[in-house]
Amino acid sequence: MKIQAARVIVTCPGRNFVTLKIETDQGVYGIGDATLNGRELSVVSYLEDHVIPALIGKDPQRIEDIWQYLYRGAYWRRGPVTMRAIAAVDVALWDIKAKMAGMPLYQLLGGRSRDHVMVYGHASGGDIAETVDAVGQYIDMGYKAIRAQTGIPGVKDAYGVGRGKLHYEPADAALPSETGWNTRKALNYVPKLFEKLRDTYGFDHHLLHDGHHRYTPQEAANLGRMLEPYQLFWLEDVTPAENQEAFKLVRHHTVTPLAVGEIFNSIWDAKDLIQNQLIDYIRTTVVGAGGLTHLRRIADFAALYQIRTGCHGATDLSPVTMGAALHFDTWVPNFGIQEYMRHSDETDDVFPHDYSFADGYLSVGDTPGHGVDIDEELAAKHPYKPAYLPVARLADGTMWNW
Numbered sequence: 315m316k317i318q319a320a321r322v323i324v325t326c327p328g329r330n331f332v333t334l335k336i337e338t339d340q341g342v343y344g345i346g347d348a349t350l351n352g353r354e355l356s357v358v359s360y361l362e363d364h365v366i367p368a369l370i371g372k373d374p375q376r377i378e379d380i381w382q383y384l385y386r387g388a389y390w391r392r393g394p395v396t397m398r399a400i401a402a403v404d405v406a407l408w409d410i411k412a413k414m415a416g417m418p419l420y421q422l423l424g425g426r427s428r429d430h431v432m433v434y435g436h437a438s439g440g441d442i443a444e445t446v447d448a449v450g451q452y453i454d455m456g457y458k459a460i461r462a463q464t465g466i467p468g469v470k471d472a473y474g475v476g477r478g479k480l481h482y483e484p485a486d487a488a489l490p491s492e493t494g495w496n497t498r499k500a501l502n503y504v505p506k507l508f509e510k511l512r513d514t515y516g517f518d519h520h521l522l523h524d525g526h527h528r529y530t531p532q533e534a535a536n537l538g539r540m541l542e543p544y545q546l547f548w549l550e551d552v553t554p555a556e557n558q559e560a561f562k563l564v565r566h567h568t569v570t571p572l573a574v575g576e577i578f579n580s581i582w583d584a585k586d587l588i589q590n591q592l593i594d595y596i597r598t599t600v601v602g603a604g605g606l607t608h609l610r611r612i613a614d615f616a617a618l619y620q621i622r623t624g625c626h627g628a629t630d631l632s633p634v635t636m637g638a639a640l641h642f643d644t645w646v647p648n649f650g651i652q653e654y655m656r657h658s659d660e661t662d663d664v665f666p667h668d669y670s671f672a673d674g675y676l677s678v679g680d681t682p683g684h685g686v687d688i689d690e691e692l693a694a695k696h697p698y699k700p701a702y703l704p705v706a707r708l709a710d711g712t713m714w715n716w
């Protein structure tokens with residue numbers, strides 16, 4: 315069996331997606347996601363100029379060998395661009411293998427570990443009152459777990475406040491929008507949100523919050539402590555994680571569970587956090603870290619330390635990543651939760667898929683492969699549109715972490 319052709323499809327049904335399609339000499343094809351929000355075309359070039367020429371003629375059944383070839387063979391290891399390109403190839407090859415076997419992908423990974431996958435949705439509002447209402451709407455839709463983010467009075471466009479009801483889409487302009495940040499105001503306001511949420515809805519639902527890399531380790535520890543009475547499912551990205559040791563201080567001072575990893579691209583970004591048990595959930599997902607082949611190594615390593623998975627699932631990860639992640643979630647023994655930011659109808663039309671939501675859970679279907687396809691004709695009607703993530707500045711103009 316041979317890879318006969320491979321091509322990259324760029325489409326913007328409301329937001330940009332980069333998709334790799336690999337075709338074999340046996341008529342079976344596979345699809346992989348290669349989207350890197352705000353830097354999409356760099357992965358297109360990596361695939362078209364450097365990866366696809368080396369794939370033609372290779373045996374698509376040799377998933378592991380091709381992974382090693384692309385990882386070791388580049389010499390320049392890791393990084394978001396390289397690892398997303400590898401992920402796209404890897405997921406397309408798993409798709410092909412599962413289609414050839416006539417099985418849904420989770421069967422090849424080891425079969426079902428659960429009936430369905432608990433997801434969390436994104437509730438947000440301009441202030442506490444609006445956010446409390448938004449959480450109520452998610453509860454009414456059946457969600458068991460809800461992330462709550464609020465606008466902060468006096469802070470311009472604080473992180474995580476959606477523009478639509480169900481969609482939160484931060485990549486909003488052809489050049490980065492400028493937003494504001496104020497840690498003092500956030501530390502004063504965010505705990506009040508969770509106090510109000512628990513007063514209003516009780517303690518039956520899981521609540522989550524994303525710090526989006528804004529706090530120093532000491533401030534993060536303080537926030538974690540203040541949130542303890544409200545029993546969060548997790549506090550995410552509460553401080554930047556380039557320095558994995560930074561989490562020691564946070565961990566030492568709070569029992570609020572910690573999640574991190576959506577911007578990690580290999581096990582090396584998480585190794586110290588995992589083996590020192592500094593986190594509770596690892597957020598890395600399929601497209602972020604070299605595909606299923608690498609992600610399951612991270613998950614197995616995390617399992618040794620009772621750390622569970624919580625795959626990133628924002629709208630910048632295409633339905634192809636969502637489909638592959640759901641097969642992974644259906645199998646992985648140390649599953650924690652799956653993020654589920656709903657795609658727009660336009661996006662769902664371009665990527666027909668067989669996963670579905672009911673009562674707070676997502677379930678995969680039994681279509682052979684990962685169950686997500688791309689309608690190329692429709693995709694061609696939505697040309698690429700430059701869109702960047704915002705940047706953030708403090709009140710005095712200092713650049714901060716968005």
Ligand SMILES: O=C(O)[C@@H](O)[C@@H](O)[C@H](O)[C@H](O)CO
Pocket residue numbers: 351484524526576626627628629630653703
């Ligand atoms: O937890 C999350 O989903 C976020 O942190 C994302 O919204 C993140 O900002 C985007 O994926 C960036 O592309």
Ligand SMILES: [Mg+2]
Pocket residue numbers: 524526550551576
């Ligand atoms: Mg996040």
